[in-house]
Amino acid sequence: MEFEIKIGLETHVELLTDSKMFCGCSTKFGTAPNTQTCPICLGHPGTLPVINKKAFDYTIKVALALNCKIANFTQFHRKNYFYPDLPKGYQISQYDLPIGLNGYLDIKLNSKVKRIGISRVHMEEDTAKLLHFGETGRISEATGSGLDFNRCGIPLLEIVSAPDIKNVTQAKAYVMLLKKILEYLEVSDCNMEEGKFRIDANISVKKLGDEYSKTRTELKNLNSFRFLEKGLSYEIKRQSEILNKSEKLYLETRHFDSKTMTTKSMRIKEEAQDYRYFPEPDLVPIEISREWVDEIKKTVPELPSIRTDRIKKQYDISDNDVEIITSTKSMADFFESCAKIYPYPKIISNWIIRDLLYLLNQEQIQIENCKISSEHLVDMLKMIDTGSISGKIAKSIFKEMFKTGKMPGDIVQEKGLEQISDIDKLTDIIEQVLKENPEIVTQYLSGKMQVFTFLVGQVMKKTKGKANPKLVNELLKKKLK
Ligand SMILES: [Zn+2]
Known part of the structure; x- marks a missing residue:
């Protein structure tokens, strides 16, 4: 039997602000539990939230980059539900008045463009982190649970795609591009291991020719590219098998189990959950002026696909190399700052791809935190060109620069590495x-x-x-x- 698939993705992204969404607490990751809290993010009665302006700006910036219409008027709502990770008993979120609406993202697969709609981009606050004690860390086998409220109240962006995604490959391409754009915008570090970029999926499968029913699955916990791939594949197969047997599918929430690489039912619902949203009375509604939007527009950098195309043309670099060089904004920045002061882009990209990336991977550091600047690399390349060092010696100088941050000239002098041309x-x-x-x-x-x-x-x-x-x-x- 043949099937058709419809996937919509909800992505939650922690924004890179110093303080939380509605209070002044730090958002620093990895500190001791419950050391970054105050009466506001702990939900004490009588406290009042204040909106983080930077988080709001970032949300507009993301919505613009995703080609959304920016609302003229917006408002926060209370989403009511009871769970221990939510001390107020409600989450401050957005409901019928999100900041960004009706955008899109163009993904490229086999040089064909596929447009995925972005239904909405809105802001909310993150919840506390529940930790289940015991060997497996799973709730069902836990000996007890703990709550870390450091995460509670961190500004969270929700980006909801339209159900335009037709298969796993498209889903993966969408998520990868979205992550890259957010990194280029410098609004989040999108660290998936630290839970700063999280994906949930809505998946519907139907027989070819049938109508889609309302029995989609909401799949939670797809927090790496691999889990996304495995989780979606498993769920598509599971639903297809049920349809093949002419059995019933349910509207349900399922959890991806990364140990067994399968999905497990968490709850079956009769209809969409009613969160009894109502306007947050402690926050004023906000008018977003066009001047404000224009200001933010100026901060949107050249986005990945445009920059990739431009660099390829401007510097005449192969498809493969340009993909690597523009894989992060900081790498593309590094390449271009070298190319500005040294006229052989191909040589620069070779050194970045063969030598710099190798060392970065080995030491597990990001290019922006590495000791080699564009001046380091270019000075060294010029020394090769003038014959004062050999290409072979350059390799060892490069390693030394990476380790110590010393300029190549100093290293050559210190170690007596000058090329013998006498x-x-x-x-x-x-x-x-x-x-x-x-x-x-x-x-x-x-x-x-x-x-x-x-x-x-x-x-x-x-x-x-x-x-x-x-x-x-x-x-x-x-x-x-
Ligand atoms: Zn706080």
């Missing part, structure tokens, strides 16, 4: 090598040309890699004649 000196060394390897010389002279590289290697070894390789080649050939 003809007399090199001739002496070559004569020595020839004297030490009479058999090899005979082999060469009898026509075994491939031993030549061995002799070059010996000269390089004697000079600890500092001999000018081009010159060594020339002089050695002359001598052997």
